[in-house]
Amino acid sequence: xxxxxxxxxxxxxxxxxxxxxxxxxxxxxxxxxxxxxxxxxxxxxxxxxxxxxxxxxxxxxxxxxxxxxxxxxxxxxxxxxxxxxxxxxxxxxxxxxxxxxxxxxxxxxxxxxxxxxxxxxxxxxxxxxxxxxxxxxxxxxxxxxxxxxxxxxxxxxxxxxxxxxxxxxxxxxxxxxxxxxxxxxxxxxxxxxxxxxxxxxxxxxxxxxxxxxxxxxxxxxxxxxxxxxxxxxxxxxxxxxxxxxxxxxxxxx
Amino acid sequence: xxxxxxxxxxxxxxxxxxxxxxxxxxxxxxxxxxxxxxxxxxxxxxxxxxxxxxxxxxxxxxxxxxxxxxxxxxxxxxxxxxxxxxxxxxxxxxxxxxxxxxxxxxxxxxxxxxxxxxxxxxxxxxxxxxxxxxxxxxxxxxxxxxxxxxxxxxxxxxxxxxxxxxxxxxxxxxxxxxxxxxxxxxxxxxxxxxxxxxxxxxxxxxxxxxxxxxxxxxxxxxxxxxxxxxxxxxxxxxxxxxxxxxxxxxxxxxxxxxxxxxxxxxxxxxxxxxxxxxxxxxxxxxxxxxxxxxxxxxxxxxxxxxxxxxxxxxxxxxxxxxxxxxxxxxxxxxxxxxxxxxxxxxxxxxxxxxxxxxxxxxxxxxxxx
Ligand code: SF4
Ligand code: SF4
Ligand code: SF4
Numbered sequence: 232x233x234x235x236x237x238x239x240x241x242x243x244x245x246x247x248x249x250x251x252x253x254x255x256x257x258x259x260x261x262x263x264x265x266x267x268x269x270x271x272x273x274x275x276x277x278x279x280x281x282x283x284x285x286x287x288x289x290x291x292x293x294x295x296x297x298x299x300x301x302x303x304x305x306x307x308x309x310x311x312x313x314x315x316x317x318x319x320x321x322x323x324x325x326x327x328x329x330x331x332x333x334x335x336x337x338x339x340x341x342x343x344x345x346x347x348x349x350x351x352x353x354x355x356x357x358x359x360x361x362x363x364x365x366x367x368x369x370x371x372x373x374x375x376x377x378x379x380x381x382x383x384x385x386x387x388x389x390x391x392x393x394x395x396x397x398x399x400x401x402x403x404x405x406x407x408x409x410x411x412x413x414x415x416x417x418x419x420x421x422x423x424x425x426x427x428x429x430x431x432x433x434x435x436x437x438x439x440x441x442x443x444x445x446x447x448x449x450x451x452x453x454x455x456x457x458x459x460x461x462x463x464x465x466x467x468x469x470x471x472x473x474x475x476x477x478x479x480x481x482x483x484x
Numbered sequence: 485x486x487x488x489x490x491x492x493x494x495x496x497x498x499x500x501x502x503x504x505x506x507x508x509x510x511x512x513x514x515x516x517x518x519x520x521x522x523x524x525x526x527x528x529x530x531x532x533x534x535x536x537x538x539x540x541x542x543x544x545x546x547x548x549x550x551x552x553x554x555x556x557x558x559x560x561x562x563x564x565x566x567x568x569x570x571x572x573x574x575x576x577x578x579x580x581x582x583x584x585x586x587x588x589x590x591x592x593x594x595x596x597x598x599x600x601x602x603x604x605x606x607x608x609x610x611x612x613x614x615x616x617x618x619x620x621x622x623x624x625x626x627x628x629x630x631x632x633x634x635x636x637x638x639x640x641x642x643x644x645x646x647x648x649x650x651x652x653x654x655x656x657x658x659x660x661x662x663x664x665x666x667x668x669x670x671x672x673x674x675x676x677x678x679x680x681x682x683x684x685x686x687x688x689x690x691x692x693x694x695x696x697x698x699x700x701x702x703x704x705x706x707x708x709x710x711x712x713x714x715x716x717x718x719x720x721x722x723x724x725x726x727x728x729x730x731x732x733x734x735x736x737x738x739x740x741x742x743x744x745x746x747x748x749x750x751x752x753x754x755x756x757x758x759x760x761x762x763x764x765x766x767x768x769x770x771x772x773x774x775x776x777x778x779x780x781x782x783x784x785x786x787x788x789x790x791x792x793x794x795x796x797x798x799x800x801x802x803x804x805x806x807x808x809x810x811x812x813x814x815x816x817x818x819x820x821x822x823x824x825x826x827x828x829x830x831x832x833x834x835x836x837x838x839x840x841x842x843x844x845x846x847x848x849x850x851x852x853x
Pocket of ligand 1: 291294295296297298304305330331332333334335336337338347348351
């Protein structure tokens with residue numbers, strides 16, 4: 232029993248919707264996934280630090296480059312983060328959160344001291360972890376870069392400069408891919424003579440990176456989004472592991 | 485024998501609070517010294533040439549000059565162009581050293597009233613508003629002067645402005661600059677300024693950008709409603725977050741209209757920043773000399789903010805006006821009178837007892853009761 236008077240009489244399964252509430256039929260419960268994501272966000276240790284309150288001044292949105300081009304506003308994102316309605320959160324995660332380019336201007340402006348860009352990136356993380364369609368959609372064009380990063384530690388490699396990959400690139404860039412191997416060999420820096428990564432990555436480094444991705448849970452996180460990609464990464468890495476073991480045996484390390 | 489002498493009370497600061505404290509102390513029969521570092525009385529409102537004073541929209545002269553004249557014609561000892569450079573407070577006696585062009589001078593008092601006031605926050609620190617970069621971005625104390633000089637010409641080209649904007653809460657309610665509190669008067673003063681503009685120049689467009697309009701009490705209808713209903717002052721709910729140069733030397737104010745939830749860009753000829761209040765240098769220095777506690781916003785801590793607002797943590801030191809936080813002129817005047825009677829009664833009462841001048845909350849509280 233609370234000693235405070237005049238509190239609303241709520242049952243546990245009823246959700247207060249104080250700031251922004253999603254549209255729901257009377258008595259209808261929020262989406263199950265929404266509930267899960269909502270409690271994950273509220274339970275994240277960063278939530279308390281990032282989301283303090285809001286004066287609705289709009290200065291964050293004034294400086295936001297994404298707000299100029301999309302139906303998006305950091306003020307709204309902060310309100311979404313504060314909303315007690317899980318459906319409101321899930322709704323914003325379907326599309327809006329991906330409009331942000333993480334420039335942090337909003338944080339520089341916010342007189343309340345919110346970390347708006349930070350809470351947006353927490354929401355994105357949750358979208359990835361929970362395999363939301365929106366995250367799949369956003370990551371699709373980047374899957375080749377992801378494969379490179381997670382196997383070689385470098386994002387773009389010379390052999391990715393292909394018409395089907397960078398369709399909107401300058402046609403001249405594409406025409407240069409013909410004698411790519413020769414061109415790279417002409418660079419007088421040893422580590423740059425490869426074409427399948429930006430520079431030559433030692434196998435040991437690649438394997439250490441792979442271990443970090445595995446142990447930090449990044450691979451698991453990706454699995455819900457793109458299982459095929461993860462399969463490919465795991466295959467490549469296990470091949471390398473075998474190769475590395477053979478090498479160690481051969482040279483007696 | 486000492487009981488027969490008049491209480492000797494020092495008032496530091498000759499603004500609205502200090503003036504009113506001096507008058508009341510003098511009328512009660514105290515021996516009053518009023519020290520003011522400027523060469524004129526009247527404090528910040530006079531020094532910075534404020535225009536009309538809310539709520540009755542009377543010129544500052546009409547409000548403060550009667551107080552100044554009363555002090556000037558009384559036997560209150562006025563020390564203008566003088567600062568307090570040292571204080572020793574013990575055994576119920578305050579030994580004060582005054583410093584002026586004429587050199588040093590010492591005197592002993594039974595109690596002190598601190599009325600050293602505030603300063604307007606410096607908007608240079610909010611670089612995104614372009615103060616000091618764009619000549620037509622000015623702060624509201626400068627605009628008060630322009631109003632009282634009846635000269636609204638744009639600083640950049642000397643032409644009359646066609647549209648003026650106000651941005652409220654600059655250096656107030658802002659964690660980024662460490663000013664968490666509300667300035668209490670900014671909304672009212674800005675609206676009053678817009679009304680002054682509209683009354684004299686109805687053709688000038690006036691916009692006020694706000695987060696909340698805080699026109700307490702009667703200011704609501706006297707200023708806010710009247711500005712809207714009678715004078716067509718426009719209000720935009722949202723803050724200007726960036727200012728850039730537009731056509732023909734205009735300033736484009738970028739904001740989010742948070743009601744329409746849309747970006748808004750409006751060209752202005754002049755933008756006025758409604759800056760907040762902070763404790764003046766004098767307040768900070770004197771509080772240190774007197775050994776007063778400060779509160780979390782940087783002002784002097786009253787002994788009890790609710791019930792003993794003009795007592796301080798030192799038993800024979802009293803405080804009035806904006807030294808304890810943002811306040812309007814009428815409130816500062818009221819507090820000056822309150823501090824006067826509290827100081828006067830304290831001295832009378834303590835002469836019967838063994839006063840110590842110790843810095844102890846319990847003691848002061850006991851005296852206060
Ligand atoms: S970090 Fe994102 S939300 Fe913030 S200003 Fe940049 S684009 Fe906008
Ligand atoms: S800047 Fe901060 S306080 Fe202002 S609307 Fe954005 S999140 Fe809210
Ligand atoms: S009085 Fe008005 S302008 Fe001043 S801080 Fe408060 S809300 Fe802002």
